[in-house]
Amino acid sequence: MTVLRLAIQSLRNRWVTALLTVLAIALSVILLLGVEKIRNSARASFANTISGVDLIVGARAGHIQLLLYSVFHIGNATNNVTWRSYQDVISRNEVAWSVPISLGDSHRGFRVVGTSKDFFEHYRFRRTRQVSFASGGPFVDLFDAVVGSDVARELQYKLGQKIVVAHGIGALQTLDHADMPFRISGVLAKTGTPVDRSVFVSLEAIEAIHINWQDGAPRQGGIALTADQVRRLPLRPKAITAAMIGLKSRLALFQVQRFVNDYRREPLTAALPGLTLYEMWGLVGTAETALLSVSFMVVVTSLLGMMTMILATLNERRREIAILRSVGAGPRTVLGLLVSEAAILTTAGVLLGTALVYVGLVIGQPIIDRSYGIFLEIKPLSMIELGMLAAIIVGGIVAGLLPAWRAYRLSLADGMTVRT
Amino acid sequence: MSNALIDISNVDFTWPSARAFRLEVAKLEVEVGSRVFLVGPSGSGKSTLLSLICGIVRPQAGKISILGTDIVQLSDVQRDRFRAEHIGVVFQQFNLLPYGSLVDNVLLPLSFAPERMARVRANGQQASDDARRLLSALGLGDLPAGMPASDLSIGQQQRVAVARALIGSPELVIADEPTSALDRVAQDRFLDLIFEQLAATQATLLMVSHDERLAERFDRVIDLQDLITVRHVDEAGEAGERTVAA
Numbered sequence: 126m127t128v129l130r131l132a133i134q135s136l137r138n139r140w141v142t143a144l145l146t147v148l149a150i151a152l153s154v155i156l157l158l159g160v161e162k163i164r165n166s167a168r169a170s171f172a173n174t175i176s177g178v179d180l181i182v183g184a185r186a187g188h189i190q191l192l193l194y195s196v197f198h199i200g201n202a203t204n205n206v207t208w209r210s211y212q213d214v215i216s217r218n219e220v221a222w223s224v225p226i227s228l229g230d231s232h233r234g235f236r237v238v239g240t241s242k243d244f245f246e247h248y249r250f251r252r253t254r255q256v257s258f259a260s261g262g263p264f265v266d267l268f269d270a271v272v273g274s275d276v277a278r279e280l281q282y283k284l285g286q287k288i289v290v291a292h293g294i295g296a297l298q299t300l301d302h303a304d305m306p307f308r309i310s311g312v313l314a315k316t317g318t319p320v321d322r323s324v325f326v327s328l329e330a331i332e333a334i335h336i337n338w339q340d341g342a343p344r345q346g347g348i349a350l351t352a353d354q355v356r357r358l359p360l361r362p363k364a365i366t367a368a369m370i371g372l373k374s375r376l377a378l379f380q381v382q383r384f385v386n387d388y389r390r391e392p393l394t395a396a397l398p399g400l401t402l403y404e405m406w407g408l409v410g411t412a413e414t415a416l417l418s419v420s421f422m423v424v425v426t427s428l429l430g431m432m433t434m435i436l437a438t439l440n441e442r443r444r445e446i447a448i449l450r451s452v453g454a455g456p457r458t459v460l461g462l463l464v465s466e467a468a469i470l471t472t473a474g475v476l477l478g479t480a481l482v483y484v485g486l487v488i489g490q491p492i493i494d495r496s497y498g499i500f501l502e503i504k505p506l507s508m509i510e511l512g513m514l515a516a517i518i519v520g521g522i523v524a525g526l527l528p529a530w531r532a533y534r535l536s537l538a539d540g541m542t543v544r545t
Numbered sequence: 546m547s548n549a550l551i552d553i554s555n556v557d558f559t560w561p562s563a564r565a566f567r568l569e570v571a572k573l574e575v576e577v578g579s580r581v582f583l584v585g586p587s588g589s590g591k592s593t594l595l596s597l598i599c600g601i602v603r604p605q606a607g608k609i610s611i612l613g614t615d616i617v618q619l620s621d622v623q624r625d626r627f628r629a630e631h632i633g634v635v636f637q638q639f640n641l642l643p644y645g646s647l648v649d650n651v652l653l654p655l656s657f658a659p660e661r662m663a664r665v666r667a668n669g670q671q672a673s674d675d676a677r678r679l680l681s682a683l684g685l686g687d688l689p690a691g692m693p694a695s696d697l698s699i700g701q702q703q704r705v706a707v708a709r710a711l712i713g714s715p716e717l718v719i720a721d722e723p724t725s726a727l728d729r730v731a732q733d734r735f736l737d738l739i740f741e742q743l744a745a746t747q748a749t750l751l752m753v754s755h756d757e758r759l760a761e762r763f764d765r766v767i768d769l770q771d772l773i774t775v776r777h778v779d780e781a782g783e784a785g786e787r788t789v790a791a
Binding site for chain 1: 599601602621622625626628629630634636639640641642643644645649653654657658709
């Protein structure tokens with residue numbers, strides 16, 4: 126008890142160096158814990174985005190690419206799936222439900238997703254949760270749109286408001302579908318997935334706004350049709366970007382996947398979302414390992430810094446140690462004093478770093494969600510993270526042993542003399 | 546020799562480090578309650594002798610009996626505890642932990658010496674009350690007790706160190722040139738105070754100084770050069786006897 130009190134008093138006497146040491150350790154903890162937390166949250170966020178979908182079908186592409194563009198809206202499709210092929214796939218007996226997805230348009234930086242009402246019924250996130258409407262409902266009219274919660278919040282959209290969809294996905298669109306505005310029929314509740322940053326319209330509406338368009342631009346000299354004229358036209362979609370498919374039984378999974386992959390009329394790909402995510406983590410795993418190794422080295426560096434700091438102060442503290450020896454403190458007390466000093470500094474650094482990571486998560490959560498669509502869930506420390514932090518504290522104590530050992534030797538060699 | 550507080554015989558000690566320094570003490574006896582003045586130039590082995598008496602280092606051979614206990618036979622832990630319980634030490638300077646308050650510094654030995662602590666508390670008082678009593682007896686009563694030790698003058702620091710050496714009434718007080726950082730008037734005043742307090746506790750005083758002017762106030766004066774044989778062993782291993790070393 127006395128040793129601990131002395132260690133604290135001694136540290137308080139050197140509070141500037143002590144504080145800097147604690148900060149260095151805290152920063153290294155922030156790095157290590159931050160990397161670990163963001164890594165796990167990103168994984169959880171990806172895994173939570175797509176649940177209950179058995180297969181994703183799209184044009185021939187890598188599984189990862191297909192999953193990224195169709196579900197996470199990262200990157201673009203290489204090709205489309207014709208309506209006929211889509212019908213061929215979903216008319217199979219094993220298929221329980223399907224949700225078509227048609228991408229390619231945007232609204233003020235948010236993706237426009239052409240789909241069917243089935244989306245609201247079948248899409249699941251966080252394992253079992255179904256999308257729900259904060260207000261309004263699915264599209265009824267051809268020119269109805271449903272907006273995600275972030276779209277509604279950021280653009281301050283209300284039910285019934287008219288919006289215009291732009292052609293293409295870039296930040297700057299010169300071509301838009303101003304002649305055919307949409308009315309907002311529903312606003313979705315927050316899901317923490319890319320759904321929040323999407324505008325949903327029906328596949329027919331996607332078809333309608335592209336009537337008279339050719340090769341990505343309005344047809345030259347074409348007759349402009351009004352919205353009412355369009356309503357009367359047969360609007361059967363010619364192609365979609367991808368489809369989410371649910372099966373009656375997961376036993377048929379590979380059978381259907383093989384059917385899609387071997388489909389003759391058109392090169393198609395069917396990806397299993399869970400397996401594909403797993404594949405993706407395998408791919409980014411190397412980068413994660415590198416990042417973790419660097420963070421680990423930073424932790425080691427900060428502990429070495431602490432060791433240097435304690436060693437540097439040792440010489441001027443020989444006096445202090447001789448005083449303690451003279452009043453009856455044994456060399457073991459001196460050893461304990463310096464080891465507890467290292468333990469106090471490391472523990473303070475770990476606590477401060479952990480606190481700052483959580484502060485950072487609270488502040489960064491909405492920003493990362495907005496910029497990357499990754500919703501970082503704030504969770505208490507996992508067993509692995511607790512283990513990492515405990516290892517840092519143990520490392521700090523080990524790092525404190527060297528200066529402590531030196532002080533122990535000095536206290537034996539100095540004897541009674543207070544050398545100056 | 547029941548009235549000998551310190552009884553040293555045939556002590557032979559070599560520093561474990563590369564100092565190549567060997568010291569021998571044939572015989573030293575100090576009576577209970579006496580005030581002994583040790584005089585000698587630097588290099589005469591005084592610091593080593595004090596380290597031996599305090600039990601901070603242990604001789605390779607010989608007997609160091611204090612209060613009838615041969616501390617050479619004690620374990621390291623037992624010797625540290627023995628020192629805490631029975632010996633108060635005052636250094637030349639830098640006696641105090643700069644981050645501790647006056648009272649904290651005075652109370653320091655008590656955390657290592659339960660018997661001294663019990664003695665202080667015997668009449669039902671708080672240890673810090675006794676620390677304040679000693680501080681005011683040593684003329685430091687006007688200073689705020691919570692004041693950090695680093696704010697004191699050297700003379701004041703030396704008096705705090707005396708209070709620390711005396712608290713809980715250890716039987717032996719060892720002072721290693723405690724007055725050398727003080728001017729003449731302060732030296733005399735310092736000795737007055739220390740003698741006054743020693744009379745109250747009946748403790749034995751062993752004080753080292755090279756200032757022979759102070760010797761007349763002591764019961765006994767010992768020249769370290771008569772007491773200690775110092776040998777400096779050079780690299781070739783030959784032992785040369787020298788009385789004054791660098």
